[in-house]
Amino acid sequence: xxxxxxxxxxxxxxxxxxxxxxxxxxxxxxxxxxxxxxxxxxxxxxxxxxxxxxxxxxxxxxxxxxxxxxxxxxxxxxxxxxxxxxxxxxxxxxxxxxxxxxxxxxxxxxxxxxxxxxxxxxxxxxxxxxxxxxxxxxxxxxxxxxxxxxxxxxxxxxxxxxxxxxxxxxxxxxxxxxxxxxxxxxxxxxxxxxxxxxxxxxxxxxxxxxxxxxxxxxxxxxxxxxxxxxxxxxxxxxxxxxxxxxxxxxxxxxxxxxxxxxxxxxxxxxxxxxxxxxxxxxxxxxxxxxxxxxxxxxxxxxxxxxxxxxxxxxxxxxxxxxxxxxxxxxxxxxxxxxxxxxxxxxxxxxxxxxxxxxxxx
Ligand code: NAD
Ligand code: IPM
Ligand code: MN
Numbered sequence: 449x450x451x452x453x454x455x456x457x458x459x460x461x462x463x464x465x466x467x468x469x470x471x472x473x474x475x476x477x478x479x480x481x482x483x484x485x486x487x488x489x490x491x492x493x494x495x496x497x498x499x500x501x502x503x504x505x506x507x508x509x510x511x512x513x514x515x516x517x518x519x520x521x522x523x524x525x526x527x528x529x530x531x532x533x534x535x536x537x538x539x540x541x542x543x544x545x546x547x548x549x550x551x552x553x554x555x556x557x558x559x560x561x562x563x564x565x566x567x568x569x570x571x572x573x574x575x576x577x578x579x580x581x582x583x584x585x586x587x588x589x590x591x592x593x594x595x596x597x598x599x600x601x602x603x604x605x606x607x608x609x610x611x612x613x614x615x616x617x618x619x620x621x622x623x624x625x626x627x628x629x630x631x632x633x634x635x636x637x638x639x640x641x642x643x644x645x646x647x648x649x650x651x652x653x654x655x656x657x658x659x660x661x662x663x664x665x666x667x668x669x670x671x672x673x674x675x676x677x678x679x680x681x682x683x684x685x686x687x688x689x690x691x692x693x694x695x696x697x698x699x700x701x702x703x704x705x706x707x708x709x710x711x712x713x714x715x716x717x718x719x720x721x722x723x724x725x726x727x728x729x730x731x732x733x734x735x736x737x738x739x740x741x742x743x744x745x746x747x748x749x750x751x752x753x754x755x756x757x758x759x760x761x762x763x764x765x766x767x768x769x770x771x772x773x774x775x776x777x778x779x780x781x782x783x784x785x786x787x788x789x790x791x792x793x794x795x796x797x798x799x800x801x802x803x804x805x806x807x808x809x
Pocket of ligand 2: 522523537538540541692724
């Protein structure tokens with residue numbers, strides 16, 4: 449097949465990981481007989497510097513015209529002046545909103561070969577992956593009021609409509625049907641009116657899926673259950689902010705935040721794919737960040753937007769195989785691992801070799 453992939457490298461380690469994703473997609477294209485064409489567009493802090501806006505009109509127009517979007521990360525200390533009117537993160541939020549990418553899938557893969565570096569007792573680490581379904585275009589991120597005030601008080605309002613909760617709930621329940629048949633819905637219904645509406649709506653949607661087991665979990669308790677007994681979870685559906693926080697927490701189960709991919713989807717086949725991590729300013733520019741979150745995001749893109757399931761699985765298998773050889777970037781370091789840490793590029797080299805031996809060259 450022929451496909452155009454729009455790369456949005458962004459800031460910090462964003463360009464470092466998208467470069468590796470491109471290498472893997474290019475090689476996969478050669479091996480599996482697909483023609484992937486790559487284009488680049490500006491977003492985030494670099495877009496503020498070069499074009500005066502975190503999401504330039506030209507970038508938005510090109511994103512509207514492209515089905516497969518692969519983003520690195522945005523943000524960094526250079527653009528974090530709290531009084532600035534334009535911020536890198538706003539570019540990403542606008543893009544999600546403009547494309548109506550309301551369903552953010554964040555799988556948390558569990559790798560047997562990384563078990564020993566997860567800082568949890570081995571018997572607590574789940575056998576299966578978890579799947580977060582995070583609502584991405586509503587909630588407190590997009591409430592009616594975002595005001596700085598006069599400097600003594602500021603506002604961000606939280607609201608949800610029934611329609612917004614319904615559509616993301618359907619995504620979560622449908623996903624559970626393909627998995628282990630369980631949905632945990634996260635809320636704060638004991639305190640917040642918007643979260644009582646969330647809970648009531650989830651309950652109504654659950655009636656359409658009698659074969660799926662559903663539980664409500666208050667967010668504070670959920671944060672505890674996630675590390676005390678993560679195996680109790682299968683699909684976790686949450687609002688925008690709770691989903692953001694809990695998925696970073698859950699990344700510890702995968703060995704590192706650098707391992708987690710995501711897909712942001714709307715009703716159609718278009719998708720924005722990005723690692724869950726940010727621009728990692730503390731390690732940016734050193735060539736040592738973990739590319740796996742970005743590579744697994746590319747795999748999700750092949751699966752959800754380009755309908756190339758076998759190719760998506762090939763990348764996932766290659767990542768698993770590379771980890772099994774002991775290949776580790778620095779964030780996957782542990783006293784028990786003797787292998788020297790690989791650079792971003794070297795880690796990708798190992799994954800490319802695994803891909804090649806799988807696909808027969
Ligand atoms: P971060 O995710 O960038 O980093 C948190 C920690 O994880 C750091 O110690 C970092 O070194 C480590 N880490 C992250 N990705 C890694 C990788 N691929 N390999 C190895 N280690 C990795 O979060 P932060 O430091 O809180 O935020 C930095 C900036 O990134 C902020 O401006 C924030 O707004 C932005 N951010 C952007 C996105 C996005 O673009 N989707 C997501 C999260 C944060
Ligand atoms: C993420 C990030 C973003 C979010 C920021 C950068 C806007 O943390 O994608 O997880 O909060 O959604
Ligand atoms: Mn986040």
